[in-house]
Each structure stands twice: as structure tokens, then as C-alpha cells.
Amino acid sequence: MKLQTLSRVAERIYWMGRYIERAESTARLIAVHADLLMDLPVRRALDWRVLMDITGSSALFATLHDDTTERNVVRYLASDARNPASILSSIANAMENMRTVRDTMPRVTFEYVNDLHLFARSGLQGPLSRSRRVEVLEGIARRVQQLEGFLSSNMTHDHKWQFLRLGNHIERADMTTRIIDVRSGAGSADEPFEPIQWRGVLRSLYALQSYQAIMQAPVEGPAVLEFLFQYEDQPRSYASCLNSLMFGLRRLPRSGPPLGVCNAMIRHVQEADVRDLEGAGLHEFVDGCQVQLGDLHDAIASTYFHYVPRVPARARRKEAKGQ
């Protein structure tokens, strides 16, 4: 009889997967955004506030800072312990989850996570010049990739592995839709700079080069939307994330309910006319995707993490009566 995966362990590994992914995508997001701003005229409407919208943290940010200055925003997203989704908070949370399941993963994993944590902590503390910032953020992203690469080639691809990947992919899908969503807020004044901004979107997702190779089209809204929503072979596309989630779920026992949710999501995105989406319509579509991601998380959690083991006899009788 092989070792069984405890619900508690599965849950912590899943969250570890989410936090690691979140740390990387946030690092990447800041770096690409800073780069993009350099291509735009000074004092454009598209400023640092956008990042608050993407990460869904405008409300909390407002309680901590008056201005969305570059300094405030970067600090908030990168190292602020009061922001539970900051890079440093995410890595610390990944560490904490890792600590409690350390014995269930390859021994060296802890060293990778520990190294990532130490690097981020020392790199993000104190004043962060623009040039150093690029270096630190890239260092974080690279270390996360190293960790994922190590796990991918050394961790047994068992149930625990699937939970790690579910965490990665659900977080990745979430970030992809958030990044796309920013474009839905752009007004007509942005038009001359549209291509630059779409390029920024693609680069945040490591997708600019492959977009050009695959779509063989100029960088324009409709084609980018199709690429990022529906193109299955592009690792950070929404469709690819959903496929990975589906394949992962298929490898797990009792996966009926979450698999049902996931399959409906795949149909939903593949049947949508994403090329035509813009403005409020785009925002609404993204919103729908995020609600579905929430449903998928809930289905995973209630199937594997918090399911009620057995229905007590009394409750069963009540149910029967009600019907």
C-alpha cells in the first residue's frame, strides 16, 4: 500500500504552489510595467495605479498610502508585510506551507525555497534603486523557475505533485486574466499607444516572442486576446492553464465535481468570441472567468481539503425527509 496523501498536506502543497506562482508573476509584473512606462510620454493616465487594479489591492492600498507613486506602489507590491499578496508575503507564506509539509517533498526543496526567501528578503529590504530593482525582481523570478524546474524533474509526479501544479495553474490563470483586464479600462486617449501596451501585456506573460512567431500578425487587441485566451499551446494562456488543470484533475481520485467545473470553463472560453471583446464587455468577460476560477477553487477545496467525511445518520434522515 503506498503512502496516502493527507487532505491537510494536499491543501498546504496546493497553497504553496499558488504562493510561489504569485510571487513570480508579481515580480514579473512590476518589472515589465516599469519597462513599459519608459516607452510612454511622461504623466500618462496609465500610471502605477494600474498595478493596484491588476492585483485587486486598491482598497487596502488606499488605507496605507495617499499617493500611487512609483515608490509607494513598488514597495507595497514587493516587500510590504501588510499586503498579504506582496512578493515577500507570498514567499513567506510559501515557506510556512513548505515547513509543514517538508517531509513529503524531496529533501532539497527546502533549500530552494529557503534560498528564494533569503534572496527576496535581503534584496527587497531598504531603498531600491531602479537599476537594482530590475536585478532583484529578475532574480526572484529566476529562482522560482529554478524551484519549479527542480520539482518538475525530481519530485515524484504523484498526487502531491498534482496539487502543487493545480495551485500553480489556478494562480497563473488568475494572473493572466487580471493582466488582460487592465486593457479593458483603457480609454480612447490611449489609442496611439495601444500597440506598446499590448506588447507589455504579452511580455508580462513571457509571450511576446511566441505571439509573433505563431500569430504572424501585428500586435493588436483582437489577435492578442485570441492568443492569450484561447491558444492552448502557449503556457501562460488562459486555455493552457485550464487544460493543465483538467489534466491534473484527471490524475486525481474522486475528481468528478472539480473536473465538471473545469470542463465547463474550457467550453466557455473556447466558444466565446474573444476577438470582439473590448472595454466594458472585456471586463465583464474577465470577471466571469474569475468567478469561475473561484468556483473551481471551491470545488477542489470541498472535494479534497474540507470535505465532510461522513454524513451523520441524523442529517441523512433530514435530507431524505426534505426530498
Place this chain on the structure above:
Amino acid sequence: MPIDRKAYNAEGIWDELVAPNGRARAGAGGLFRVLGRLSGERLAARQAAADLAIRTMGITFSVYHDQTKGAIDREWPFDIVPRLIRKREWDEVSRGLAQRVRALNLFIDDVYHRQRALDDGVVPRDYILQSREFRPECVGVDIPHGVWSHVCGSDLVRDERGVLYVLEDNLRVPSGVSYMLENRAVMKRVFPELFRHYAIHPVDDYPRELRNCLASLSPRDTERPKIVVLTPGIYNSAYFEHSYLAQLMGAELVEGSDLVVDRDDYVYMRTIEGLVRVDVIYRRIDDLFLDPDTFQPESLLGAPGLMRAWRSGKVALANAPGCGVADDKVIYSYVPDLIRYYLAEEPVLPNVPTYRCVEKASRDYVLDHLEQLVVKPANESGGYGMLIGPHSTRRERETFRRRIRANPRNYIGQPFLTLSSAPTFVKGRLEPRHLDLRPFILSGERTYITMGGLTRVALRKGSMVVNSSQGGGSKDTWVVDN
């Protein structure tokens, strides 16, 4: 670095490796030759390599930290000079340990059943019934092989004359065995050449033996019973060990919340595949936290109903609840009598002479000689709550005088033993440091005793306190062929 005979001062101490004339004791010659060929710097480099190995292997123990109100992980302090025991001596010690643990298990089973030894006056009935570790809930429970303490860690010390004594038997949840295993792994990494000079008996069969021992307790007759290790969680000082043993045994490491006792009285664990039945629980939490339905209702560490499941024989708990009744320093003083009573044999290993404060004559002696004795509470572990007479202040002695008078049943006195020493690498030199030895005894269907055990060493000069929480370190322990 050769041991400097003039500077190596173990006067009045029995040294494990150095004879009084400054030469190597029998068997230690090979070790001395290798050490002698290395300069102080190269020895320091080996020590640094060992420390690094311990860091990267993540061998830690947690200490509760007052300032931060949380646990901090500390690396396990390790000394690179091994401690040697000759196989011939070890065989004799093993025989003595097996004998002790057999008698102790017979005694615990007796206490919870017919109480023959109490009827026959071997141990006064009151001492048992007043013991904090006596559990009425265990009375009448029949358990596999009649064994209650499946994993026992006995502490051995040697006095200045070289006599080896049993200082105490940890029958409840002894820890330290993972460090015994890791010390050997570290030693192989940093001192491979030493292994060519000796036929050293391996220690790494322990996890397999532990698994076999636990499996022999399974209530279900199946090829591969489901065994789990129950830990209080990552903030426990021995969490590293819990996780380490679970991994090496191929057992699930569970917390109380992972377990459910269903209405059928079976124990299940919550897994992603649903509920899975558990046969044997190697629990690393104290009795009183096991089951909030039976013991402390506010405890979240155990699982409600666990005692019910255990009493009905549907799950095995190792060690069994209530086994601590024999892990009491007053009861300890009766072990030689128990060996004679149950086994009709003479004890192989002597006890340290012990004065029971509950008896008037002994109490008077202890109160009159506080300055020379060690006074211990009957039920503490980890070296806490002790009075070390020769190192105590008048104030401390007065405190203990009051405590003993107020609760004589809870105290014993023992002569202050000068523990034996062994060369230890401290600040670039080899100096004598005091040490003890904790072997582990497994009892199930059969008995297994570790080859050697965990040697703990007091790293502070002159100190006899070897506990890791109080500045102790450890050494690899070699049982070598003669």
C-alpha cells in the same frame, strides 16, 4: 592533532578514550593515530564541514524562545570525535537493558491488571495510585504481547570508577534516535578514513526495526498494516525527528486533526481519497493530549475518541497510554526489585543509589545532605526542576528543602555522579567533556536494542548537563569489534 597528555586534564574523571596514564584506552588507538596525523586547522576544517552538513541536511531541534514567544530552529550541535564502546561490553549492556525493559513492561501490565506486585508488597500500592502517570482509564485493557512501552530510551552514565549505571528509563515518548542516525551519516561524510580502521556496527536498521515493532501491534491481520506517526506539529522540539522517522518508515506523519474516530470505533485518517483506516499510531504526544473526550478537553493535538478506539482494541497506540506509571523516579528505585520479582534474575545493570524522600529515614538523610546530592522531581524530564547540590546556592537548597517537605512523594535524592568524559573538539583543542548515553529499546513481538545509542555531551567545561535545550551536543557512538 595528538591529544596533549599534560593539557588533557581528566583527573578524578573516568575518560572513555584516554587512560589515566594519558594513553589510549584499549580500542581507541586507531582513532588517536588518525587524530594525531591531523593538524588543529585540519581538524577545525572537519568540524566546519560537519556543521555545514548539519545545516544543509536540515538537522535541527526547536527551542522555545522567550523573546519572540515562538519556537526557533537550532542546528544540532555535533562533535566530530566519536565515542567508542567495545562490542563485548555492549553485549552485556544490551542484555541488561532487555532485562530491565522486560521487567518494566511486565510491571505496567500487572499494574493495570491483577496488581500482583502491589499485593505482594514489592512496590507500595500508594506510590502507584498517587502517581501522576497512573491512568485509571487503562485498567483492564489487554494489549498485544502485554507490552506497554514499545519504545524506551534509557539513560546510561558512567561514574569516576568506570561503573555504568542506568540513570533513568524514559518509557513515554523518548526522543533522540534520529540524531543517533544523523550523527552517523554526518560522520561518514566528514571522516570517511576513520571507518577503515574499525569494524563499526551499523545503526541504520533502526527505522526498519521500528516499523516491524509497530507492525507487530496491528489489530488487523494484514500484510501491510497502516502505520502513522502522530506529531503535535511543527512547533514541537522533536518535530524534525517525527518527520524523519515517518519518512524512513514510510508512514504518514499526521496531526490530530487528520484523524477521525468514527462511530464504529475505528480510527481513520482524512486523505484526498477519502477516509483510510489506521491500524497503529506511533504517537509522539503525551497521554493527556491524546483524546479531548477522555483527558484535557481543550487539547487540539489529539483526536476525540482515540482512547475509546484503543480500549476496544481497534487501534494500537505506541507507546500505550498509562505506561508512564513506571517512568517515575520513585518507581525507578524499585526496578532491581521488579527484575528479581518478575524474572527471578539478578539485575545485570545497577541503578544509581536512590533515596526516596517519601520514606522518613531517607528524607532525613536527603535533607541533611542537600549539598552533596542531586534532588530530582519524580516526574520531570529534560533535566528541569533539579537541584544539583554541589553547584547550588543556599537559597536554592532552602527552596528544595521546603518543596521536599511539602510533597515528599514527588522527590528523590541521588549521589552526585561525576559523569565520564571523552575528548571533545572545543576552541581548536581536544578537551575532556562529560557525557551520557541513551540507547533505545524496542519491544513488540520481539526486542531490539540499538547498537550504542545517542551520546550526549555537555559542551561547557565542567558541566554535567547534557540536554540539548541546555547547551548539550552529541557525538557519534561506535560499537566496535574488539
